[in-house]
Amino acid sequence: MLAGLPGTRVADGVTDFDGRTGVALMYGPPRSFEQIVIDRDSGDLLALQYEQTSGDGRTRELDDGEVTESYVVKRLGWTDEAPGSD
Incomplete structure (x- = not known):
């Protein structure tokens, strides 16, 4: 559904900050x-x-700061814990 939005591009083989590879929706x-x-x-x-x-x-070289910000998701799920409670 997101890939069908106007102006959205899809790229395969995109790597996140942790080195995991996936498909990216870019907008x-x-x-x-x-x-x-x-x-x-x-x-x-x-x-x-x-x-x-x-x-x-074109994308700049990596040493020019290609990815300027990255939020990596380590774990998904529901919880009943408040934020910051370890």
Whole structure:
């Protein structure tokens, strides 16, 4: 459903900050965009990442800060614990 939204691009083989590979749904303005990285087999959310692009639309080299922000999902599920309670 998300992949069908106007302006959304799909890329396979995208790696998150932890090195896990999945399919990414990418959307946003031309020079910066968000990636929703999903495990292809399970459908689980792996990460939300924000990426910058150069003016010509190509991805910058990694040393230029290709992924500027990454939220990695380690575990999904329901809980009755309050945030911060370890």
